[in-house]
Amino acid sequence: MRDETPIIDKHAERNRIAALRAYGVLHTAPEADFDDIVRLAAQICATPTALISLVSEDEQWFKARVGLDACSTPRNLSFCDHAMRGQGVMVVTDARQDPRFADNALVTGPPHIRFYAGAPLVSPDGHPLGSLCVIDSVPRPEGLTPLQAQTLEVLARQIMAQLELRRLRGEDAETIERHQEADRVHAAEIGRRDGADARRDVRDIELASMTLQLAESEARFRAIADSMPQIVWSTLPDGFHDYYNARWYEFTGVPEGTTDGEAWNGMFHPEDQPRAWSRWKHSLETGEPYEIEYRLRHRSGVYRWTLGRAMAIRNDAGEIMRWFGTCTDIDDLKRMEQAKELLSQELSHRIKNIFAVVSALIALSARRYPEAKAFASAVRTRINALARAHEFVRPHTESSRPTVGSMTLHAFLADLFKAYADAYGKSRVRLSGDDATFDDQAATSVALLFHELATNAAKYGALSVDEGQVDLTTRRSGDRFILTWEERGGPAVSGPPERTGFGTSLATLSVEGQLGGKLERNWPETGLQVVADLPSTALSRRRAALKVH
Numbered sequence: 001m002r003d004e005t006p007i008i009d010k011h012a013e014r015n016r017i018a019a020l021r022a023y024g025v026l027h028t029a030p031e032a033d034f035d036d037i038v039r040l041a042a043q044i045c046a047t048p049t050a051l052i053s054l055v056s057e058d059e060q061w062f063k064a065r066v067g068l069d070a071c072s073t074p075r076n077l078s079f080c081d082h083a084m085r086g087q088g089v090m091v092v093t094d095a096r097q098d099p100r101f102a103d104n105a106l107v108t109g110p111p112h113i114r115f116y117a118g119a120p121l122v123s124p125d126g127h128p129l130g131s132l133c134v135i136d137s138v139p140r141p142e143g144l145t146p147l148q149a150q151t152l153e154v155l156a157r158q159i160m161a162q163l164e165l166r167r168l169r170g171e172d173a174e175t176i177e178r179h180q181e182a183d184r185v186h187a188a189e190i191g192r193r194d195g196a197d198a199r200r201d202v203r204d205i206e207l208a209s210m211t212l213q214l215a216e217s218e219a220r221f222r223a224i225a226d227s228m229p230q231i232v233w234s235t236l237p238d239g240f241h242d243y244y245n246a247r248w249y250e251f252t253g254v255p256e257g258t259t260d261g262e263a264w265n266g267m268f269h270p271e272d273q274p275r276a277w278s279r280w281k282h283s284l285e286t287g288e289p290y291e292i293e294y295r296l297r298h299r300s301g302v303y304r305w306t307l308g309r310a311m312a313i314r315n316d317a318g319e320i321m322r323w324f325g326t327c328t329d330i331d332d333l334k335r336m337e338q339a340k341e342l343l344s345q346e347l348s349h350r351i352k353n354i355f356a357v358v359s360a361l362i363a364l365s366a367r368r369y370p371e372a373k374a375f376a377s378a379v380r381t382r383i384n385a386l387a388r389a390h391e392f393v394r395p396h397t398e399s400s401r402p403t404v405g406s407m408t409l410h411a412f413l414a415d416l417f418k419a420y421a422d423a424y425g426k427s428r429v430r431l432s433g434d435d436a437t438f439d440d441q442a443a444t445s446v447a448l449l450f451h452e453l454a455t456n457a458a459k460y461g462a463l464s465v466d467e468g469q470v471d472l473t474t475r476r477s478g479d480r481f482i483l484t485w486e487e488r489g490g491p492a493v494s495g496p497p498e499r500t501g502f503g504t505s506l507a508t509l510s511v512e513g514q515l516g517g518k519l520e521r522n523w524p525e526t527g528l529q530v531v532a533d534l535p536s537t538a539l540s541r542r543r544a545a546l547k548v549h
């Protein structure tokens with residue numbers, strides 16, 4: 001494997017290592033302040049893993065981590081060694097496609113990094129120390145949203161503020177030691193007093209120390225939360241809302257404290273309130289993460305679409321101590337999606353009308369020319385089959401979707417192949433094997449693949465001659481679903497074509513890009529053979545996401 005450690009100046013590296021060690025943080029115990037930051041980063045960026053990575057001489061060590069068991073990895077495998085030297089957030093959308101990391105052991109093996117984003121941790125003197133990063137095992141072509149990238153940078157600055165505080169405390173070690181010595185002398189004096197008074201004084205000192213530590217921790221949390229571009233909120237284990245950051249009051253315009261308890265639900269659109277309360281109640285009862293889209297009342301009086309998320313914070317015994325959540329304004333994105341959906345539905349409606357008009361014109365022409373009746377009937381059958389396939393794959397509204405109904409793969413393909421029937425109306429593409437639940441999210445990709453195969457077979461392959469046939473076999477094998485297309489009885493095949501067209505590229509993209517599978521083509525003399533090897537969940541992704549079996 002290539003050593004991907006960046007080439008660096010030795011003198012600058014010595015100074016960098018000295019700056020890192022001056023913070024006294026390497027290989028120290030976990031701290032709640034840093035742990036809270038990585039949990040927040042993972043939640044906001046919607047990744048399973050987040051790390052505070054500090055790069056020393058030969059390793060990157062994780063001061064805080066979520067979603068990863070290892071506490072360090074070798075430096076020559078470090079993504080963060082690259083990220084800390086850049087300006088702003090470094091994003092790797094797919095590590096397998098990035099020459100710096102394609103053969104990195106953390107990519108080819110556990111934890112199988114595909115997506116990475118890291119904000120550099122830089123000292124006030126300009127020394128790069130590491131990064132705050134988020135990681136996923138699946139590629140993310142869209143990268144981070146501007147809000148997510150900004151949040152990583154804000155949190156990275158908060159980490160450096162915490163490290164600076166640690167360093168300054170270290171520089172004041174002599175002063176601290178003098179205070180500790182004074183405390184010991186004072187404690188000895190207390191010990192000489194009456195026993196009851198001494199115990200009371202010790203308890204008072206301990207209580208004051210704990211109160212001071214809690215106050216400092218809360219102040220740091222509020223500083224971080226108020227610097228966030230998102231709304232941040234928190235509740236007691238029973239769901240009682242007792243904290244909102246400044247963004248909540250800025251967005252809603254309500255007086256501070258007026259939405260504590262259960263009053264927050266009144267800020268939602270009346271149509272969304274029962275759904276939001278039901279989802280939140282379910283999370284409180286089960287401890288499962290909370291996620292929902294709803295309309296939140298803006299200070300202007302307008303309701304804006306918002307994405308709400310929350311996760312439970314548990315103690316070592318697994319008991320929920322608090323809930324921490326965020327609200328992200330997605331109204332602009334939602335409106336863009338609605339506009340695109342409306343345009344798509346309008347275009348689809350027009351295409352559907354074109355099918356109907358063409359079919360009607362053929363029927364009208366056949367009445368004028370009776371001798372073409374058989375031909376017209378065959379053409380109309382093909383057009384109606386294509387229209388039926390379009391009806392299934394076209395974008396639907398919530399009201400139109402139930403008219404299509406749920407469908408199996410075999411039923412969908414049977415409709416698609418009706419256009420390729422023999423003189424007796426029997427399909428020349430013979431389906432056999434395991435059937436599968438099928439939904440509209442996979443329909444477009446499957447339709448493109450088999451429309452391309454059937455069209456080419458009708459032009460050049462088995463379906464171009466009367467005696468030709470195609471066998472399409474479907475088979476479930478563990479967590480895979482395999483579809484095999486075999487042409488028989490057509491013109492002899494001499495080998496693969498010299499060049500491929502757009503349709504072939506589109507079919508490959510449908511399988512490998514959209515369905516996450518593999519497409520293999522073979523050219524035996526008897527006819528083309530195509531094997532599409534898909535994840536078993538690819539044909540019904542919505543059901544898989546909901547864990548419906």
